[in-house]
Amino acid sequence: MELLDVTKHKMEKAVEKLDENLKTIRTGVANASLLEHVHFEYYGSETPINQVASIKVVEGRQLMIKPYDRSTLKDIERAIATSDTGLVPQSDGEVIRLNVPALTEERRKQLSKEADKMGEEAKIAVRNVRREANDAIKKDKELTEDDAKRMQEKVQKLTDEFAKKIEKEVSEKEKEIMKV
Incomplete structure (x- = not known):
């Protein structure tokens, strides 16, 4: 189970980094x-x-x-x-x-694309963590084939969960940016 905890922690770090990056995007409101x-x-x-x-x-x-x-x-x-x-x-x-001036429509779209890009980078980071975890599972000779399969399924479940979190945060930021 230790591998899953480490994997989850690394994925949480990727989401935290996304949060930090999204905060730097200006939304027309002073912050x-x-x-x-x-x-x-x-x-x-x-x-x-x-x-x-x-x-x-x-x-x-x-x-x-x-x-x-x-x-x-x-x-x-x-x-x-x-x-x-x-x-x-x-x-x-x-x-x-x-x-802090109000944002133009064009600038809002540009910032929205920036938020999307940050979200994609976070998803890539999460997928890299998944790959590392799956490689570690494959290299672990003590695991039976069934146990290895179950662990990989759990890692995939974590990956899906964090990908949804990332999409939700990016979508919330985009709504905030596009709000006039």
Whole structure:
């Protein structure tokens, strides 16, 4: 049974990674997770913005970033401007404001395709875990043929279960993106 637990854990990791990736897709609503993958150099190491500043949602469509150390303001502003978020930082010397514009129909479709692609990558990761588990089952000489068959069926059941979870999460994200 240990193999099934390891397999399930690895599949859960693939779904968690998908969740993290889907959070970075902008849906036209301000959300602090939009900046999770934006890093800048802080005392010689790449640091995420949320570790050196407070990020608040203001009025639903605006993010306000207040650095704990004001000397990092320009670096944070530059990191956001050069990131792939598509957001334009506006600084007043104290805080940085990011207006999150409403998405165009074309951009919504593009983001929806991106979510689909992330879902496919997660499914591929899950299928790779299935392949690894099946290879381990085949190599296990202590298992009888019937036991090996049962284990492979259980691994397939897990794979189907996680594929459905992935499809559900991607479809929910697509609905969120397409909602005007």
